[in-house]
Amino acid sequence: MTMRVQVQESVETGPAVNEARALSPAASLFHSLSDPARLAILRHLAAGEHRVVDLTAHLGLAQSTVSAHLACLRDCGLVTSRPQGRASMFSLATEPNLMELLGAAERLLAETGDAVDLCPTYGSTARRRPRAE
Secondary structure: OOOOOOEEOOOOOOOEEOHHHHHHHHHHHHHHOOOHHHHHHHHHHHOOOEOHHHHHHHHOOOHHHHHHHHHHHHHOOOEEEEEEOOEEEEEEOOHHHHHHHHHHHHHHHHHHOOHHHHOOOOOHHHHHOOOOO
16 A cells, blocks of 8 residues: 655754654545445445345445435445435446455455454454443
């Protein structure tokens, strides 16, 4: 994955790389993929265009939930929509690159086993715990 690097000029130290700023778009991308429902939606869209009602039936989620996740994915540039009558047809925006990324994630998960899911900070157990206020 190539990530853009932003450089700040400093008189005393020369060019300095602001790594956090440079990696912010990548972190935002991974955050957009961090919800299991959004990943399930992307998996269904990999098979072709779907309407919200189709995704709702496939996933067993409320229409408002599916619509909210599709809006997030659309705002992140990962899905597009086109009108068809009174409905909208959703599809992957950058299918080859997104499928390559998701395939790489599957290969990485196969190599690491359950380590990511067992992580106390980001694993499935951590997602089920109530957040501290």
